[in-house]
Amino acid sequence: MRTAGVDLAADTKKTAIAVIQWESVRATVERVELGAPDEMIVDVAADVDRMGIDCAFGWPDDFVEFVSRHAEGARVDLSRDRGIDWRRRLAYRETDREVLRRTGRAPLSVATDRLGLTAMHCAALLDALADRIGPISRGGSGRIVEVYPAAALRLWQLSRPGYKTDAEVRAGLIASLEERAPWLDLDSVRRRLIESDDTFDAVIAALIARAHALGETHPVPPAVREQADREGWIVLPSGAVEALAGS
Template sequence: MITAGVDLAAEPKGTALAVIEWGEAPRGGGGGGLARATLTSLTLGVADELIADTAERVDKLGIDCALGWPDEFVQFVVAHHGGETFDPAVDGGIDWRRTLAYRETDRVVQERTGRWPLSVSTDRLGLTAMRAAGLLARIAERGIAVDRSGAGLVVEIYPVASLRLWGLVTTGYRADVARRAELIDDLLAAAPWFDVRGFRSLMLGSTDAFDAVVAALATRSAAIGLADEPGERMLARARREGWVALPTGSLQSLVEPG
């Protein structure tokens, strides 16, 4: 199996792409049949074309970015743009506005992690989401079916939430190189089966690169059925809004025999 993770930014600068190959360790040699993972490539300054090319050769592609907007937000903007009269009584205050700001999957993320992700409607993430929409179109042009719920090749990934759910401390790692070094060491200690080859220095020097690697790991969770899925009740909504595939197992579960 091959998984890829994209830490998407509004432009190629700040965008990173990681590819991990998963293989079986020889039985009888101390590996117990556990899978092994090798980071085969890690690239910075990535344009859409390379991501679309990569989509054609991997089994699952994880993108760290919202893949859609909240239904309520879309309906509100369309009505407002069309000049429909806005009833002030509809504005129920901040709680009502949060229905426009957050997707259903964002609420699940908050419930599982205790933290709200960035709002695709009201934060700068919106610029990146616009790029993501174009990227999904490029991938679809290659004949690859795109399902924003994560059921197809592409899945939405949230690296920092994945790390927290795996029991790793993420405080300060994005801004502090020393903290990131500690986190990389903790990650590799928890996943001794993961070979990052010569890419550790790039992971250390670039938060984008590190997040892309984590995204590629978390994408494995989705690929083997160990990640949150929207369920039948939320499926149609998830296909419009996108759905974050949060890991439901440990790091070790990524390599345990099925």
């Protein structure tokens, strides 16, 4: 099995990709690239079993409805709620609320934060992937899935404040990961992961893709399946990082 992870950014220069080769007793990070163009991502996707992409695959249904009504000149509908409750409902997807319930932290809002620029990039990338490998499910099934490395690290009890901005913190986090997962070979890429949070998150995204392939992720609640297929769904690990080892 081979899995890939993509830390997507609005700009190609900050987009990273990682590929992990899984064998019976060893998992080797065989490739890490920073500045990965969409063409490279598509080529890799066609050659791996699973790919996790760190970016929102869609926008909140309520936000889409609000923007569409506003564009048509309709009045703002405040019959359901108003004030900050209304704004929060529009800002977050159902999967974002699920992440908050499971981890205690909400992802950035794709509707109101700078993540929106990256999501525009992602929408075009998903089209390119579909052209190459077939239809892409936004709702957590299929070969391409939405992931959130920071949430996975939290669930794996590996999270460390500041890992995104501090190389020393990343170095300590990598050491903890290697202690928990001695079967994971980072020898050829360790320095690059310490130097760049983008490449590090790409490796974590590839680990989450492995969890998805093994069925070690939380399922989408049936009541929100159709909504997840529109908005996107963040795949969250359901087991420990040790469960990803080859067998």
